[in-house]
Every structure is written in C-alpha cells, then in structure tokens.
Amino acid sequence: MPRFSVIVPAYMVQAYLAECLDSVLSQSYPDLELIAVDDYSPDACGTIIDEYAARDARVKPVHLAENQGLGRARNAGAERASGDYLLFLDSDDTLTPDALGAIADRLKETGEPDVLVYDYARTYWDGRTVRNQLAAQLAQEGPAPFRLEDRPGLLRVLMVAWNKAYRREFVTEHGFTFPPGYYEDAPWTFPVLMTAESIATLDRVCVYYRQRRQGSILGTVSRRHFDLFEQYDRVFAYIAERPELAQWRAELFRRMVDHCAVVYTRRDRLPRGSHGEFLRRSRAHYRRYRVPGTRVPLRHALVRFGLHRTFRALRLASAVRRRALKSAGELARALRSGVLRLHYLIQLRLPLHPDRAVFTASWGSCDQGALVEAFHRHAPRIRTAWIARPEQQHAVPPGPRQLRPGTAAYWTALARSRYLIGATGFDRRLRKRPRQLFVRTHPGTPLGHLGLDLQERPAAARNTDFEELLHDVDRWDYVVSGNRHSTLTWERVFPGRYTTLEYGLPRNDVFQRATSAEVARLRESLGVPEGTVAILYAPTYRDHRRTQRPLLDLERILRRLGPRFMVLARAHPGCPGSPGPGARIVDVSGHPSVESLCLASDALLTDYAPLMFDYVNLDRPVVVHTEDWEAYEAARGTYFDLRDFPPGAVARSEDELIDIFTTGHWRGSRSAQLRAAFRERFCPYDDGRAAERVVRHVVLGEPAGVPEIVPLAERKPVPSAASASARARTPLATVPQPSGPLPVTESR
Missing domain, CATH: 3.40.50.11820 (CDP-glycerol glycerophosphotransferase, N-terminal domain)
Structure with missing residues (x-):
C-alpha cells in the first residue's frame, strides 16, 4: 500500500498535463501512486495519461465514459486510491521539488493527523511567483495536531482541495465526496476541516498554482457561476445535520457573503444581463443563513441590500472621478516640474x-x-x-x-x-x-x-x-x-x-575593525542559534534567464547537511523574488547591510556575485556554485575564468555542492590556499583604512598612500563564530543525512 495517492483529473489541459505528471513522478519521495483521470477530454489528455502509464507502473489511468466535471472526476480517482493519504492536484498545477518528502516528514512528526494543510504559490505566465499572502496561518509553532477551533484562521486560507493531504480512512469513514458543478471545493473543504479530529500545518510551498492567461474554468463567463448558491446550501445543510458544528455557522456565513461579492464584482464571471439576478439570489441567501447578532462588515452591504443599480452607478462615477483626477494630476506634475527647474537654475547661480x-x-x-x-x-x-x-x-x-x-x-x-x-x-x-x-x-x-x-x-x-x-x-x-x-x-x-x-x-573597512562581541550580537539579531554554522547564500543576477528562481534547492541541501547548518538567503537586488524560506532558511534579502550579514555568517555560498571579492577579507570559507557558468559567460562575458582561479571550493552541481560540505572540503587546507591566493590578488589594500585614505586625499589634499597599507600577513579580521567554537571544542564534522542514495561524484 503506497503512502500517497495523488489524484489528477484532466480535461482540456494537454499543454500542461505532462509538466504536472512529471512534477509528481520526479519527487524524491517515491512511495506513491498517481491516479490520472481522463474526464472524457476531447484533446490529447487521455493519450498522454496512457503514455505515462506505459512508462511508469505507479501511474493508474482512469478514463471516464462521459465528461462529469472536476468534482466527480476527483471522486472517480479517490474510489480507486489505496494510499494512506489522498492528495488532489489540478492538472495545470505542479508539485514543488521534494514536496512529498516534506509532507511525509510532517505527517510523521504530528502523529498521522486527519488533515495536513500546506502552502502554495501562484505562478504567472510572465514568470512571477507570489506566495500565498496568508502563509502566516500555516505557522508550525504551537501544539500539533490540533482541531479547527484551536486555529480558526485556517478558514481564511484559500478554500481548495489541493493544498491539503487527507487521511484516506478519515475520508472514507465520513463519506466525503465532491458535488457536481462549479465551486465544488466549498462543500468539501469546509466540512472536512470542521469534522477533522486532528489537523496539522506545513509552512512550506508544496504546490505551484498556475495563473493562466486564458482558459481557467472560474475565469470563464458563464451562468454556471450560479452553482455557488447550491454549493453553500450543501455546506449549511451539513452543519444543520450536526448540531455540534453550529459554532461555525457565523464564520461560514461571512465567507459565503465574501464569495458572492467577489463573483458579482469580477468582470470575467457573470454573463451580461445576469448581474441583477445574481445579486437578488445573493440577498436571499444572506437572509436565509445570517446568524442573528453577527457583526457584518461594511463591504457586505452590496449583498445585504441588493444594491445592483447603486453599484453600477458608483462604478461609473468612480471611473469618471479617476479620469478627472488623472488629468488634474498630470497638470499639477507639469507645473511642479517647471517650478523645480526654475529653482535649480537659480541655485546654480549662487555660491558653492x-x-x-x-x-x-x-x-x-x-x-x-x-x-x-x-x-x-x-x-x-x-x-x-x-x-x-x-x-x-x-x-x-x-x-x-x-x-x-x-x-x-x-x-x-x-x-x-x-x-x-x-x-x-x-x-x-x-x-x-x-x-x-x-x-x-x-x-x-x-x-x-x-x-x-x-x-x-x-x-x-x-x-x-x-x-x-x-x-x-x-x-x-x-x-x-x-x-x-x-x-x-x-x-x-x-x-x-x-x-x-x-x-x-571603504565598504570592507568594517571587516578589520569588527569584534567578536559584534558578531555575536548580529547573529542573535538574525536568529542564528549558538553552535550553528550559518551559510550566507548570495546568488547573482542572470541576464540569460527571464525569471530569477534560485538554481539550488536549499531545503534539500540543509536536509543532507544536518541540523547544525542554516542558510541566510539574500536575493540579488535585481531579482523580484527571494529564495523561499524554510525551517532553517532565513530570508535576509531586505537586510540593510550586506556587511553585517557577512560578519554574522561562517561561510559564503555564491555563484558569480561580486560579494565574494569582499567576503574573502574575512578569511572565511567561500564555496562557488558554477553549474551554469557557460550560459552566464555567454550572456554577460567575464574577465577571467572563475573556475581556474576561485576563492575556495568549486561545485559544478547541487550534488557536488552537498559533497563539498559533507566531506569538510569547504573549510579544508586546499580551500584555504585558494582563498589566500585570491585575497593576495584582489584585496591588497583592504586593511580597514580605505575610507580614511579617500577622505584624506580628496578632502584634505594629503599625498597618495597616507596612511600606509597594512600588509596582508598582519591583518587580523574577526573570526567567525563557528571557527571560534571549533577551537573551543572539536573540529566541525559534518555527517550526511539520509535523503535517498548519495550521488556518485568524481574524486578531487
């Protein structure tokens, strides 16, 4: 019996289906079955599913005799499932790398809960990736597992089926199934969360939720959006049959009204001429399910009073107001620009x-x-x-x-x-x-x-x-x-x-003047535990890539290195995003001082970032990841081959990078020799007094070379916290952690 049954219903998604199936079958946690349901799709979805089933025995193809819709297609897959846990994945979405391994670990940690809720990120056609804005609701602090009344904020997280793992016996015992029609997730998800005796969360992005430019079912103009009312009728009927769940009626009422308002106000949902009817039905549901004494937000007034004509009038007035303000703003900006230009010309005629x-x-x-x-x-x-x-x-x-x-x-x-x-x-x-x-x-x-x-x-x-x-x-x-x-x-x-x-x-002066006490204070402010090896990960911008997702899977690397390591992840300023945070990953992209991050860390992991030239002034280990060197060199060009003259150990792949750390090569004698040669070539004047020399020459007019340069051999940069603790105890040893078979690497 497999650990996971991943159910993927497919209909008119032939362009995305292979990527979805690959994201499941390539997981580092292989104990799964993939139930791919062809919902009588008129395109090539059925053929693609059969091709995957022929190549991988874990794929179980299901072909429906007629199109039944997303909910019933999921039911058909669940009926054939044999795994401990059910996971639903829409066929245009994907699992993130190592997601199932993280889910399996969290299930074991929390004692096999009925439901595990994990996070997702929206991915857009233009390459943007945006994490769920309510990710804080998935924090893993506090008791686990728990019941919904302990964490009611989970009801505000996107109510979909694919951001959770469900214990199959729990689903079977309570007879949970998906209804037909649009918005089928509501009468599944709400009852599941309210009924579950044990719930846990995983603060990790496990699903990439594709935001398609066109073709999304819910983004299609159709009268089927009226299915929303029937789905919430099912939710409230479920509560009515179970008096012990009555406490959730008020919160579900608020969620229903919010949902109705969203559907009504979106331009890509309701057909022309149907908005008034939709609002009348929304008002009827409002009156039917409202709990007396419930505080109602102002935004619910649209549904409460059925203000269809008022809403249209306000929208028209708002558009007119925006145009008027835009014209007035342009005139004001032009006038202000002219006044400031005149002011500048006057200032140029005054003394310096x-x-x-x-x-x-x-x-x-x-x-x-x-x-x-x-x-x-x-x-x-x-x-x-x-x-x-x-x-x-x-x-x-x-x-x-x-x-x-x-x-x-x-x-x-x-x-x-x-x-x-x-x-x-x-x-x-x-x-x-x-x-x-x-x-x-x-x-x-x-x-x-x-x-x-x-x-x-x-x-x-x-x-x-x-x-x-x-x-x-x-x-x-x-x-x-x-x-x-x-x-x-x-x-x-x-x-x-x-x-x-x-x-x-001048930026490097601080490396020669900082003290161990300052390093300790910086580490404490960043949340680095005592005895932990903090790796500063600072990748550069890649001109040859439209999106700047990190090449390295930091969570996988940390799992292999063990609990004594953590990563301070700093994205390049030209990158819109940052490496996703994990249990031992701290996103420091917004930290105001990169020099402080260098002082707080014990080693630098980078690729081609100029920061490596500064970091070696600390005489701390540097590891360079050069997996895409040829592409980077072709796009930007380089002044020398970093692989021939590196500041430390060089990794040409993620597995080789893991090997460098697990064997201790990252801080070995060869790495120290490379670092010394690099410092000698690129840091001859970084002795802590560079800024003083600039000011004395430019402002005070003193001759060049004053003050004199301190030789490299006489400089004493502040040691890292890890090296200090290693001297006090025993040399730091790294034990590889199990995560599948170790890669075979060439000997160095």
Missing part, C-alpha cells in the same frame, strides 16, 4: 558650499556608509546628506540629513554641494559646476562585463544608453578602486579624465 557633501543611497549603503563615517572622523567640518528614495530609507544610517529625489532641497544640494559621492549616476539633468568634485564608488570588483564591454552583450546591456553613460563618466573626478584588476578594467570600460584612487574599498 565648500563644507557640504552629498551621498546617494544604494542597496546596503556599501562604500558610501563607510565614507560618511570617515568624513565625520577626519573632516568633521563637512556637513553630509543622503539622497534616498522612500524604499531606500532603511539603507541610510541615522544622523546625516536625508533628501528625497525631486524635492527643492534635493536640487539645492546638487547645485551647491562641493562633494558628490555615489555608486550610481546622479540625475542626468544635473549640471556639474567648475569646483564640484564627483567621487564614483563602483559596486565591487568586476567579474562580469560592465560599461562599454556590454555593447556586444545585448542580454546584459538591456536598454543601456551608452551615450548617456559616457556623459555621466565625463563628470567623474575620482573613481575608488580596490585592486589593480579593477583599476585597469574601470579605466577601459569607463574611459574618462578622472583619477583612480586605488586605495581599497
């Missing part, structure tokens, strides 16, 4: 402030934050200010004045400040004055092509205006560089008359 410096905020503050501190310490007469958009406020340290782009104060600062420092270009309308000094801080040491080298790389260049780029370069007076490689690259790809300050990167 020799004691003012303006910094542009960037992701994580980086070099600018260290330079501001150096200005305060070595040139205290200079008053500093930050230019930051509202979403960048968290990246700006407290103290200096903050300026929002587009304001009068912003244009005044650009016109009259002597020092302008930033990693990004200033406003293209800015006019540089004769005595103003521009200091450019680049985003780290370059591995991938930048600047003019992108002219032959359209995927990476995207919409870069190279004339505008060179116009910006012509305004630079100084460029801060961390090493000879950077200096030679910048001067070639950003050709101009500026002076390169090869003094080291």
Whole structure:
C-alpha cells in the first residue's frame, strides 16, 4: 500500500498535463501512486495519461465514459486510491521539488493527523511567483495536531482541495465526496476541516498554482457561476445535520457573503444581463443563513441590500472621478516640474558650499556608509546628506540629513554641494559646476562585463544608453578602486579624465575593525542559534534567464547537511523574488547591510556575485556554485575564468555542492590556499583604512598612500563564530543525512 495517492483529473489541459505528471513522478519521495483521470477530454489528455502509464507502473489511468466535471472526476480517482493519504492536484498545477518528502516528514512528526494543510504559490505566465499572502496561518509553532477551533484562521486560507493531504480512512469513514458543478471545493473543504479530529500545518510551498492567461474554468463567463448558491446550501445543510458544528455557522456565513461579492464584482464571471439576478439570489441567501447578532462588515452591504443599480452607478462615477483626477494630476506634475527647474537654475547661480557633501543611497549603503563615517572622523567640518528614495530609507544610517529625489532641497544640494559621492549616476539633468568634485564608488570588483564591454552583450546591456553613460563618466573626478584588476578594467570600460584612487574599498573597512562581541550580537539579531554554522547564500543576477528562481534547492541541501547548518538567503537586488524560506532558511534579502550579514555568517555560498571579492577579507570559507557558468559567460562575458582561479571550493552541481560540505572540503587546507591566493590578488589594500585614505586625499589634499597599507600577513579580521567554537571544542564534522542514495561524484 503506497503512502500517497495523488489524484489528477484532466480535461482540456494537454499543454500542461505532462509538466504536472512529471512534477509528481520526479519527487524524491517515491512511495506513491498517481491516479490520472481522463474526464472524457476531447484533446490529447487521455493519450498522454496512457503514455505515462506505459512508462511508469505507479501511474493508474482512469478514463471516464462521459465528461462529469472536476468534482466527480476527483471522486472517480479517490474510489480507486489505496494510499494512506489522498492528495488532489489540478492538472495545470505542479508539485514543488521534494514536496512529498516534506509532507511525509510532517505527517510523521504530528502523529498521522486527519488533515495536513500546506502552502502554495501562484505562478504567472510572465514568470512571477507570489506566495500565498496568508502563509502566516500555516505557522508550525504551537501544539500539533490540533482541531479547527484551536486555529480558526485556517478558514481564511484559500478554500481548495489541493493544498491539503487527507487521511484516506478519515475520508472514507465520513463519506466525503465532491458535488457536481462549479465551486465544488466549498462543500468539501469546509466540512472536512470542521469534522477533522486532528489537523496539522506545513509552512512550506508544496504546490505551484498556475495563473493562466486564458482558459481557467472560474475565469470563464458563464451562468454556471450560479452553482455557488447550491454549493453553500450543501455546506449549511451539513452543519444543520450536526448540531455540534453550529459554532461555525457565523464564520461560514461571512465567507459565503465574501464569495458572492467577489463573483458579482469580477468582470470575467457573470454573463451580461445576469448581474441583477445574481445579486437578488445573493440577498436571499444572506437572509436565509445570517446568524442573528453577527457583526457584518461594511463591504457586505452590496449583498445585504441588493444594491445592483447603486453599484453600477458608483462604478461609473468612480471611473469618471479617476479620469478627472488623472488629468488634474498630470497638470499639477507639469507645473511642479517647471517650478523645480526654475529653482535649480537659480541655485546654480549662487555660491558653492565648500563644507557640504552629498551621498546617494544604494542597496546596503556599501562604500558610501563607510565614507560618511570617515568624513565625520577626519573632516568633521563637512556637513553630509543622503539622497534616498522612500524604499531606500532603511539603507541610510541615522544622523546625516536625508533628501528625497525631486524635492527643492534635493536640487539645492546638487547645485551647491562641493562633494558628490555615489555608486550610481546622479540625475542626468544635473549640471556639474567648475569646483564640484564627483567621487564614483563602483559596486565591487568586476567579474562580469560592465560599461562599454556590454555593447556586444545585448542580454546584459538591456536598454543601456551608452551615450548617456559616457556623459555621466565625463563628470567623474575620482573613481575608488580596490585592486589593480579593477583599476585597469574601470579605466577601459569607463574611459574618462578622472583619477583612480586605488586605495581599497571603504565598504570592507568594517571587516578589520569588527569584534567578536559584534558578531555575536548580529547573529542573535538574525536568529542564528549558538553552535550553528550559518551559510550566507548570495546568488547573482542572470541576464540569460527571464525569471530569477534560485538554481539550488536549499531545503534539500540543509536536509543532507544536518541540523547544525542554516542558510541566510539574500536575493540579488535585481531579482523580484527571494529564495523561499524554510525551517532553517532565513530570508535576509531586505537586510540593510550586506556587511553585517557577512560578519554574522561562517561561510559564503555564491555563484558569480561580486560579494565574494569582499567576503574573502574575512578569511572565511567561500564555496562557488558554477553549474551554469557557460550560459552566464555567454550572456554577460567575464574577465577571467572563475573556475581556474576561485576563492575556495568549486561545485559544478547541487550534488557536488552537498559533497563539498559533507566531506569538510569547504573549510579544508586546499580551500584555504585558494582563498589566500585570491585575497593576495584582489584585496591588497583592504586593511580597514580605505575610507580614511579617500577622505584624506580628496578632502584634505594629503599625498597618495597616507596612511600606509597594512600588509596582508598582519591583518587580523574577526573570526567567525563557528571557527571560534571549533577551537573551543572539536573540529566541525559534518555527517550526511539520509535523503535517498548519495550521488556518485568524481574524486578531487
């Protein structure tokens, strides 16, 4: 008898069915049967199901003699199921990798509950993936299993059948079946949750819920949306037969009214001319099932009073109001822009402030934050200010004045400040004055092509205006560089008359000044338990991929490495999403300081991110994942082959990456040798005083090379917490955890 029976009904989904079936059969947990039900589909669904059944004995094909609809097709599959647990999966959706393994583990942890509720994420045709907004209801803290009255918030989670695992004997004992018609999930899901004696949750995305552009059943204009009323009649009839469930009547009433309002207001549901009838029936159900004394939200007034004509009038008035506001807003913006332009021209004719410096905020503050501190310490007469958009406020340290782009104060600062420092270009309308000094801080040491080298790389260049780029370069007076490689690259790809300050990167000064107490405080703030090895995972942006999903399955990796490891996952700022959080995965994408994350971690896992050049200053292990090196190099171009000169161990696949950590190679002597060579080449000046050298040269006019460089051998960066604990106890040993057969890897 298999552990899981996965039931997939199929009708008119031939383009998506194979992906759905593959997502089930490729699970790392193989103890399953896949019951694929052909609901008399007129396309190739039946043929596809038979082809899969011929290749894999776990596939049980079911062909219905006539189309019966989604609910009855699910019933047909459930009747043939023999697994411990039933899972329903719509044929255009997919299971996430290792979902069944995570579900099996959670079922065992929680004592075989009647129902396990897990999470999902919507996937869109344009590549976006958006997790369920009510994921907090699936938190695994607290007693488990439980009953619905202990966690009533579960009723607010999307009421569908496919985000749960059901104990088959529980379903059979209570005779749960799906009714015909649209919205068949309501009279299944509500009774199941109310009746279950034991429920558990799994805070993990296990299903990708496809949002189709067209063709979705519920997104089709049809009178079958009137089935909603009959389905809720079934729900309330179930409660009426069981007095012990009467406590749920008020909550289900609210859910019903919300559901009716959604169907009524959506433009892709009801046929033209049927809205009034739908609202009248909604009003009748409102009166029939309302519980006296129930507090009714204001949004229910539409259904309660049947305000069909009022709603149409309000919608028309709202459209007229939006158009009027849009026109007025455009006029106001044009007037404001003209006034600010005049203000800027006036400011350009006033004297410069020799004691003012303006910094542009960037992701994580980086070099600018260290330079501001150096200005305060070595040139205290200079008053500093930050230019930051509202979403960048968290990246700006407290103290200096903050300026929002587009304001009068912003244009005044650009016109009259002597020092302008930033990693990004200033406003293209800015006019540089004769005595103003521009200091450019680049985003780290370059591995991938930048600047003019992108002219032959359209995927990476995207919409870069190279004339505008060179116009910006012509305004630079100084460029801060961390090493000879950077200096030679910048001067070639950003050709101009500026002076390169090869003094080291100010952002890395903190690595030489931080203390063990600060590291401990940072780890505590991030929730890193004592004795845990924290791996900072920081992938780069891939120009050759339209979507930026991580190549690595972090949950699988952590299962193999064991409980002593956790991951601090930081998405690239150009990525819309972030690695999905898990039990030992902390999403730190929004953390304001990447330097703090480096200090808190014990090792860096990356691919081609420039962060590796900074991280080696800590003299901590780095592991590089180069699975798609050829594609990355072809799309962007690189200045050297990272595989030939890496900062540590190199993994060419996920299995090899696991092997590197389980064998201890990630922190072995060979990795230390590679890291030392990498530091010598790319970190000759990062001794903790780079920002001081820049300020002394640019502001104080002192000669280059003051203060002198501290040799690499004499630098003492703060040790990681794991290395300190290893010295106090025994060397860290990693034991591989069981998760299927270990891959066969080549010896190194």
